[in-house]
Amino acid sequence: QDPAYAATAPYPGYEGAAGATAVYPGYAPAADAEPRKKSRVGLWVTLSILGALLLIAAIVVVVAFTTARHWTKTDVPEKPETFHSEEYETGRYDVSMDAVNPCTVNQDWTDCTNLMVATYTAACVGVELTETATLLCTDYSGAIDEMKALDGDGYYVATLGTYGSLTRTPEMDTRQVSNDDYEPAVTHEAVCYLEFIGECE
Template identity: 65%
Template sequence: MSFEDFRASLLNADQRAALGIQLSDADAQLVVADPASAQNWYGYWLSTLPQTPPPPAAPAPAPQPTPAPETTQQPAPSPEPQHAATLPYEAPPAPFPGDVQQTLPIHDTAVHDPQQPTAYAAASPYPDYAASPAEAPAKKSRVGLWVTLSILFALILIAVLVVVFALVTARHWVKTDVAAQPETFHSEEYKTGSYDVTMDTVDPCWVDQDWTDCINAMAAQYDANCAGVTLTDTATSLCSDYLAEIDRMRAEDTGDFIVATLGGWGSLHRTEEVSTRQVSNNDDKPAVTHKAVCYLGFLGECK
């Protein structure tokens, strides 16, 4: 079988089994893809084939007897013993492809048939396995690293997007820690600065009194209670009527009148006006608040 036919046979599982090559489909594809590995396997397969013994050598012709001299007849020298035809040498199988280290012999008591090829394929998955670097595991390691980094980057990106969205959509509000205390008041009396004037039933005049003296007595009542001060509305009305009566009596005074009868005017009394007002207790207190922030509707301080 040629080398190219051997390479093509490696891709078929049945043909590999017939050739005695123990490789998986994946390993066989790697061997076919690498010419050097395929050449090693091809050499290994050739070494496992039974060696065809060479044809036996023809017997050497018997040497012609040398004529003896006439004087002396010596016996002909006996021909050198010819070696028997050597048996064909059974070459040991070629070492396993890619096996560069000397393998210690394994003592086995079982008798091996030299015609059966020794199976070395189980020593390594494909030729040059021990010499070539393990590229497949390295590639798998790099792929796993990239997958891990990609997942980590995606998680970091998602976290950043969530934080940015939370900051943009955050709701700021004022939270009341302690409610405000309203102001309270109390009532108190105070002087308004105005005066109230009342009149009793005691007339400042009397019967048979000089008219002018009666006028002067009433004027004294007016001056003592109504003049020079701020009057309440009631007091202003009373004092105005009282003054009008005094002016009427003065108009009628001729100097010789006497009081015949007493009228309805009495004596005046002035008192300072007192009112009531509400005064603050100055006990109001503002509310205690602070600025609160709510993120995503449930993080932070939310209502």
């Protein structure tokens, strides 16, 4: 008795399973595709992290520059100017009187008067006097005027008065003179970022 179904010989590539097909070159099981998907996910995660870090860095840089504090830093302090004292002539004159009367006893009165006028002129005339010198010269001039008023023929000096000879000297004063040694401070403009980067006070 013949069987109900006749068997046929398997064709090349047949694996013995019903409906099986031959394995063609380059064929890969479906399970092998999963690692590729995981690899792409990891790449996107890495790129996202890098992007976030770059964004944060950019924000920090912008904030640092917009909030930067500029200030002047002193490298070498200022050297103040120094002074020294020196004497100088003010342009005015002092006048002093000694005890030596320009006249002599028994001298002609007019000659004595003329000697006092010469002394007065040499010391008191033609210059700017100090206050003290002005008072002394005014008093001396008054004494000369009195002698002229008392003059007469044959008059002579019987006794010497209290007026002596006059001497004129330049008035001296003291002033402070610069040593020309002032030196300005040496500075430069410093920048401080985020209160800790750069040159911060």
